[in-house]
Every structure is written in C-alpha cells, then in structure tokens.
Amino acid sequence: MPSQIFSEQFSQLIEKLNAMKLAVAKEPIVQISVEAKSIPLLSWLGAQTQYPRIYWHGREKQEEIAAIGACKDFKQEQEIDDELLSSLYQSQRGKSSNQDIRYYGGVAFDRTVECWPDFGRTRFVLPRIELRRHGTIVKLLINLDFENNSQVDECDAAIDAIKQLQPAKPLSPPNKLPLMGRSDLPNYQRWKELVEQVTHPKFNQTTPKVVLSRQTQLEINDAVDPWMVLACWQGRNPNSFQFGFQFSPDRTFISCSPERLYLRRQKELFTEALAGTTVRGLNQEEDDFLAKQLLEDTKNSYENQLVRQQIVDVLTPLSNYIGADESAKIFKLTHIQHLHRSIRAELKAGVNDFQLLQGLHPTPAVGGLPKQSALSFIRQREGYNRGWYAGACGYLNKYESEFSVAIRSALIEPGRINLFAGAGIVAGSDPLAEWQELENKLATILSILVEL
Missing domain, CATH: 3.60.120.10 (Anthranilate synthase)
Known part of the structure; x- marks a missing residue:
C-alpha cells in the first residue's frame, strides 16, 4: 500500500468491498467506512493524484473534510433549470438512508451566464473517497454507486482508487512569489x-x-x-x-x-x-x-x-x-x-x-x-x-x-x-x-x- 499509516484501514475496506461483491445491495448508493488515525488533511489532499480534489472546513472548526475522486458527478454547463435540479436532488435523497452521504459542490454567482471551465454553473460531486474529521474522530469513507454500475465493477473501481492513494507529505513552504x-x-x-x-x-x-x-x-x-x-x-x-x-x-x-x-x-x-x-x-x-x-x-x-x-x-x-x-x-x-x-x-x-x-x-x-x-x-x-x-x-x-x-x-x-x-x-x-x-x-x- 502507498500509505503505511492507513494500511490496516485499507485492508479492512478492501475486505468489505470484496465481500460486498457477493452481497445483495439494499440501496442504490452505499457508503462504507472505518475509523482512521488523525493526519493533516490538507497535506494528505495535496499529495493525491486523483481528481476532483475537494476540501471543506467548517467555521466552527469542529468539522474538516478532504475528498478525492467522483462516485457521482452532477455538472450543469448550460443555463440552469431549477425545477430539474430540484427534482434531481430530491431523487438522490431517496437513494440512501445513510445520514453521512454528502454531495459537495457549488453554484455560480450568476447561473444565467457561462461559467469557468471545469466548474459549470452548478456542480456537485459525491466523492469516491473521503477523510472526514469531526472533533477528534476521523473516518475514512468510500462511496459506491450501484444504481448505474454493477456491484462487482463498482467495488473493483473503489479498490483501485484505494490502491492509488498516496501518503501525506508536507506542503511546500510558503515562499512569496515574484510578481510579474x-x-x-x-x-x-x-x-x-x-x-x-x-x-x-x-x-x-x-x-x-x-x-x-x-x-x-x-x-x-x-x-x-x-x-x-x-x-x-x-x-x-x-x-x-x-x-x-x-x-x-x-x-x-x-x-x-x-x-x-x-x-x-x-x-x-x-x-x-x-x-x-x-x-x-x-x-x-x-x-x-x-x-x-x-x-x-x-x-x-x-x-x-x-x-x-x-x-x-x-x-x-x-x-x-x-x-x-x-x-x-x-x-x-x-x-x-x-x-x-x-x-x-x-x-x-x-x-x-x-x-x-x-x-x-x-x-x-x-x-x-x-x-x-x-x-x-x-x-x-x-x-x-x-x-x-x-x-x-x-x-x-x-x-x-x-x-x-x-x-x-x-x-x-x-x-x-x-x-x-x-x-x-x-x-x-x-x-x-x-x-x-x-x-x-x-x-x-x-x-x-x-x-x-
């Protein structure tokens, strides 16, 4: 495994994913998780090679998330139909009873005009892998989409993503840039x-x-x-x-x-x-x-x-x-x-x-x-x-x-x-x-x- 600090957690997750290939999924979207050791999440995120890379830290400092990859990805390039988006979101809510399932993303300031490349006027991602810290508790989470993929293929894709994870490394030093x-x-x-x-x-x-x-x-x-x-x-x-x-x-x-x-x-x-x-x-x-x-x-x-x-x-x-x-x-x-x-x-x-x-x-x-x-x-x-x-x-x-x-x-x-x-x-x-x-x-x- 590329990251020794999580080797035990990786083994547990891969074991669960292999078992899930043979099980009957109860819901279209499934999340599995294990408790993990605390590491600097920004350092971990900066070392990863999979995209998207997403970071969220709440204002009250209790919660911090680093996430990579996409299990599901909703992106609107053209002018937004709010009724369509609303029904899409409502349908997603009904596909899992798990209270930890989250879609991270954003909406542009003005959705009537074209937005930046990559971002879309609206874009929300259910990440493939999340490290989520709440207080002192850290969880390593894997999200799976059995609605659009076979269980075997989706579990294999998740195992492959786990094997590509890189160990956290120190962020580059904060040197001031020469301004051109x-x-x-x-x-x-x-x-x-x-x-x-x-x-x-x-x-x-x-x-x-x-x-x-x-x-x-x-x-x-x-x-x-x-x-x-x-x-x-x-x-x-x-x-x-x-x-x-x-x-x-x-x-x-x-x-x-x-x-x-x-x-x-x-x-x-x-x-x-x-x-x-x-x-x-x-x-x-x-x-x-x-x-x-x-x-x-x-x-x-x-x-x-x-x-x-x-x-x-x-x-x-x-x-x-x-x-x-x-x-x-x-x-x-x-x-x-x-x-x-x-x-x-x-x-x-x-x-x-x-x-x-x-x-x-x-x-x-x-x-x-x-x-x-x-x-x-x-x-x-x-x-x-x-x-x-x-x-x-x-x-x-x-x-x-x-x-x-x-x-x-x-x-x-x-x-x-x-x-x-x-x-x-x-x-x-x-x-x-x-x-x-x-x-x-x-x-x-x-x-x-x-x-x-």
Whole structure:
C-alpha cells in the first residue's frame, strides 16, 4: 500500500468491498467506512493524484473534510433549470438512508451566464473517497454507486482508487512569489464611473444597493500549490469557512470566507446578514473605537439592515417561524471587521435545499437590491465573469446541509492568480473609500502571496 499509516484501514475496506461483491445491495448508493488515525488533511489532499480534489472546513472548526475522486458527478454547463435540479436532488435523497452521504459542490454567482471551465454553473460531486474529521474522530469513507454500475465493477473501481492513494507529505513552504504584473478589472477610473452610476439619485431610487466587485489578476511565472495557500490563509483567518475545489490540475478555486449562506439541520435553518465593513485597529483601544464607529455608521448600518430584511422576506413563505437580530454585532477577522446579524427559521415541511439556494442566493450582501435589477446591472457593467466567486459552496445532505458565500476567494490557474473582492454601493458611497475597502479585503491573501 502507498500509505503505511492507513494500511490496516485499507485492508479492512478492501475486505468489505470484496465481500460486498457477493452481497445483495439494499440501496442504490452505499457508503462504507472505518475509523482512521488523525493526519493533516490538507497535506494528505495535496499529495493525491486523483481528481476532483475537494476540501471543506467548517467555521466552527469542529468539522474538516478532504475528498478525492467522483462516485457521482452532477455538472450543469448550460443555463440552469431549477425545477430539474430540484427534482434531481430530491431523487438522490431517496437513494440512501445513510445520514453521512454528502454531495459537495457549488453554484455560480450568476447561473444565467457561462461559467469557468471545469466548474459549470452548478456542480456537485459525491466523492469516491473521503477523510472526514469531526472533533477528534476521523473516518475514512468510500462511496459506491450501484444504481448505474454493477456491484462487482463498482467495488473493483473503489479498490483501485484505494490502491492509488498516496501518503501525506508536507506542503511546500510558503515562499512569496515574484510578481510579474498586476491588473484590476474594472480599473479605478471605471470603478468610479460605476459607483457614480449606482449612487445617482434616479438609479438609486429603484435600486438602492448594488454590490460591485473587482477581479485582481496577478501574473506569475512560478507554480503555486493551492493547498499551501489555503493552509496559510486558514492560519490567518481561523474563524472563517475554508474550502477548495480542484476538478482538474489546471484550475483550483479556494476561499477563506467569513460568510455563511445557511446551515440546515432537518427543518431548522440558520443564516445571517453580514454586510458593512471597517478595518481592524493597531491596538485594542483603536480596534474598539473603529468597531463603535462601524456600529454607529449610517451607511453601513443601512446596508446591513437591507440584507437582513431581504433574507427575512425570502424566508417568510418558506418558514413557520423566523427570528432575526434587531441590532447588529461586530464580527472580527484578521484585517477587517463586519456588521453581523443572526437569523434563524423553522422551515415548512417539504422545503428543500434547491428552494433555499434559489431564494437566498445571491444574497444582497454580494448582489444587491432588488435582486434582479442589481444582477442585471452587474451582468452588463462589471466587465468580467465572477464564476464561483460570490457563489454558494458547500454540501448537500438529506438531514443536514451547509453553504458558505464564496467571498475572499481566489482562482489559481497556470501563470495567474485571480483574486476577488466586492463592496456594497448605496446612497452616499464614496468611490475612493470603496476602492480602499477592496484593498483591505485582499490584504490577507496578498500578504501570503507577494511582497507588499
């Protein structure tokens, strides 16, 4: 076996798979698992040669997943039919009673336009192999699709995947990269024009908020280990979601996002309004002063309240009960701090995850208000394709699902790193101040990648 640390677990799994060839499967999708020893999951993931490679780390730090390969793979290249996706997902839910079956993936920010290569407008994968840590418990999981494949073929494919596993190895050292060039799209002049268009009284009267964003492209000559970058980012912003999707060797999307789209536990839903930003102070006194200023700032408070109200309005027809914080609190990250309101709902019977994704995403914190008017402006004027930036990434499960909004993210390609940041534009927004907010939001990842 290539990895001695799991040799006993591999033997157990292969024994179970060989026995399963002769058994009668009770369900179309089957998962087998064994308990495993704890290892650094990002180091293990970075050493693997099978694709996709997927990483997920919850904001509460209790759960961490590294997964490879695809047992099932749902990818939508063309414009999305939400009814089709919803029925597809509902049918998948009925194919296993196992509470650990999960589909990891995401939906693009704007599913009406073409997305990045590999990623699709929507893509969800049931991995072939998962290492899943919850607290101190680690499980090695194998997923099997007996609906579309014979039991013998599927078990043999899983055994082959196990035999290709590589031992974890240290991630490459975090050396700063020589920067060959940088470009911003839109550039500052175009950004200023866009902010002035959004804040014009006639436009603002019907569309009170548009979240404008920028793609910063860093041109490099050196190869970049995306999992090393994500590990460093994770160390700088530990109270964020950390996740990555690498569907081929050419492109990896990574994110260290503070924002939850929602967490669903059966009928109970948790979401939040995260909007309104300032920097951190150089000391505790200055930090507290800046936080107090943010709480009292009219523009930022209005922006956060807009987000809260829109989420409540979307959830009202889907819920029996909704509770939302009346006043905002401070949510602190390494370089910046946000206004934050928690929202909880009890969902009506039969409400599914695709209804939630369709209703909640894109949130006003990344799109604007009203949703369609703001999205139309972004689509026509912003000047680049956001792809999965500001999309929804996470996992679907019959009993529990969780998604993060993919802000603070990067798309790593050969010779180029694409960074993304956005700012909510409302009446009174100043173009230069909002441009600086974009720089503040990129400060952590830029400090990891290049000499500032």
